[in-house]
Amino acid sequence: ETGVTQSPTHLIKTRGQQVTLRCSSQSGHNTVSWYQQALGQGPQFIFQYYREEENGRGNFPPRFSGLQFPNYSSELNVNALELDDSALYLCASNDEPGQPYEQYFGPGTRLTVT
């Protein structure tokens, strides 16, 4: 059991709205990464947080933002939702950002934008 949890499981939003997705990392893991997985595709890296600071970012616009808290929880915020934001959002945690060990993934939040 990985210990990474995400909430909510499913979410339906309307175009233009804002959404917050939550992740609780495995205890002791101070690095969290977020990925977007569109239907039928592989996950794409959004950004990574390490000790509450952004530590790397993929090719996503600024309306995708994040927060990481000292209690191993984190948030992904998406503003001005677009239809193409409909996807499975996965968070993953691990010990240190520089170590390419296996990341432990949560079950994901499926976001539908209508």
Add this chain to the structure above:
Amino acid sequence: AQKVTQAQTEISVVEKEDVTLDCVYETRDTTYYLFWYKQPPSGELVFLIRRNSFDEQNEISGRYSWNFQKSTSSFNFTITASQVVDSAVYFCALSGNNAGNMLTFGGGTRLMVKP
């Protein structure tokens, strides 16, 4: 730029058949790591294996085996005597030397094992 290609989008086999999932990667890093993940219908990505670029030894874990060939930039995954429970989407991923543990995933291969 890094890239992972899984040319097989979908494979269907009958139980007990052997099946190989192909993965080809591109990177300019001299040190990198390759991964395989399994994604069952529940959606969670399950880690299967990590291999670093300096270790070209093949690995076997039960019915699973991996063939890493640096010369052809391939990291193929074979399931021996497939079972229905192996049905899932399998992703190959790459992490470069300077990318922390940002993973670049391939498009995935959907494996269907029929009884």
